Amino acid sequence: MSDAPSNASFQRRLGAMFYDGLLLFALLMIAATPVVMIAGANSGFVKSPLYSLYLYGVSFVFFGWFWTRGGQTLGMRSWKVRVMRFDGRPVGWDSALMRYLLATISLGLFGLGFIWILFDRDNLAWHDQLSRTRIVFDPTYGNKQAD
Numbered sequence: 001m002s003d004a005p006s007n008a009s010f011q012r013r014l015g016a017m018f019y020d021g022l023l024l025f026a027l028l029m030i031a032a033t034p035v036v037m038i039a040g041a042n043s044g045f046v047k048s049p050l051y052s053l054y055l056y057g058v059s060f061v062f063f064g065w066f067w068t069r070g071g072q073t074l075g076m077r078s079w080k081v082r083v084m085r086f087d088g089r090p091v092g093w094d095s096a097l098m099r100y101l102l103a104t105i106s107l108g109l110f111g112l113g114f115i116w117i118l119f120d121r122d123n124l125a126w127h128d129q130l131s132r133t134r135i136v137f138d139p140t141y142g143n144k145q146a147d
Contacts (some may be wrong), residue, residue, distance in 0.1 A: 004088070005136035008081040008125040013114075013135055019075030024062055031058045054103075064096040080139045086132045095133055102127035 008016075032055065039045045066073040068091055071082035083091050083099070091099070106113020106127045112128035128134045 002054050005082075005138040008079075008135040008137040009123060010114075010117045012079045012081050012137060013117065013125075016073070016075040016079040016081055017133075019078055020063075020073045021075075023074055024059060027062055028055055031055065060070055060097070060100050063100055064093060067091045067099070068093055069095045076135075083133055083135055086134060091133055095131060099127055099131040099133050102130050124135060 035054070037048060038080065045051055063073060066076075067083050071084055071090055076082055085091060085095055103113070103125075106116075106125055117123050117125050122134075124134060
C-alpha cells in the first residue's frame with residue numbers, strides 16, 4: 001500500500017477556492033486602495049489594462065508565495081489539501097507561475113478546466129496536467145505532532 005497522498009476531490013478543491021477567494025478579494029481591496037487614492041476612482045489608469053495587470057500580478061504573488069512555502073494557501077490548509085509537483089517535490093516559482101497562468105485559462109473557459117476534475121479518473125484539472133502539478137488531500141500535512 002502506498003503512503004502517497006491521493007488527489008483531492010472536486011468538492012475539497014472548490015471549498016479551498018471559496019476560502020481563498022474571500023482572502024484574495026480582501027487583499028485586492030487593500031492593493032487597490034493606494035492606487036485609487038492617488039489616481040482617483042474615475043482616472044484612466046484605474047480603467048487601463050495596466051491596472052488589471054497589476055491586480056493580476058498581486059493575485060499571482062498571493063498564490064505563488066503560499067504554494068512555494070509549504071504548498072498551501074490558507075484556504076487549502078483549512079480543507080487539508082496542498083499542491084505538489086507530479087514527482088512529489090515542492091512547487092517552485094516556475095511551476096507556480098505555469099500553474100497560475102494555466103489555471104487562469106481553465107477558469108476563463110467557463111470553468112471547464114476545473115469541471116474536468118469530475119470526469120478525470122485521477123481528479124486532475126487541465127492546469128494540473130499541463131503544469132505537472134496536482135492538489136492532494138493530506139489530512140496530516142502541516143499538523144504539528146505532539147511529543
